[in-house]
C-alpha cells in the first residue's frame with residue numbers, strides 16, 4: 001500500500017503541475033484580453049473625440065464665413081457715409097455700423113473660443129493616438145510572449161502527460177479510477193496527509209480507528225468527510241511540516 005500511495009502522490013504531482021501550467025497560460029491570455037479591452041475603449045473614445053474635433057472645426061469655419069460677411073457689410077456701410085446728406089439717414093447708418101461692430105466683436109470672441117476648443121481637441125486626439133500606439137505595441141509584445149510561452153507550455157504538458165500515463169500503468173486500475181473520480185469532483189489535492197489525527201484536506205478530526213489504519217497503511221483510506229485519500233507522512237516529511 002505504501003508503494004501505491006507513493007505512486008499516487010507522484011501521479012498527483014504530475015496533475016498539479018499540469019494544472020499549474022494551464023493556469024499560467026490562462027493568466028497570460030487574461031492579461032492579453034485586458035489589453036484588447038483597453039485598446040477597444042481607447043479606439044472608441046478616440047473616434048468620438050475625432051468626430052467632436054471635426055464638428056468644432058466646421059463650426060469655426062462657419063464662424064469665419066460669418067466674420068467675412070460682417071466685414072463686407074461693415075465696409076459697405078462705411079462707404080455709404082460720404083454719400084449721405086440727410087441727418088436722419090446718417091444716424092441710422094451710424095447705428096447700423098455700431099451694430100455691425102458689436103456683432104464683429106461677438107463673432108471674434110466666438111471664433112476664438114472655437115479655435116481654443118479645436119486646439120484642445122487636437123491635443124487630446126494626439127495624446128490618445130500616442131496612447132493607442134503604445135497599447136498596440138504592448139499587445140504585439142504580449143501576443144509574442146503568449147505564443148512563445150504557450151508553445152513551450154504545451155510541449156511541457158505533453159511530456160508530463162505521457163510520464164503521468166506511464167505511471168498510471170503501474171497502478172491498479174481500480175485505484176486510478178478512484179483517484180480520477182475524486183479528482184473530477186475535487187480539483188486540486190486529493191491525496192493529503194493525515195496529521196495529528198486530522199485530515200489536512202478539510203481539517204476534520206478523523207475517527208481514531210481510521211487514523212490508526214492510515215498510520216499502518218495496510219489499505220487505502222479516505223477521509224469520511226471530504227473523501228480525499230489519506231496517507232501518513234514519514235518522519236522526514238513530518239519534521240518538514242512542523243518546521
Ligand SMILES: [Zn+2]
Pocket residue numbers: 199200201202203204223224225226227228
Ligand atoms: Zn477530509
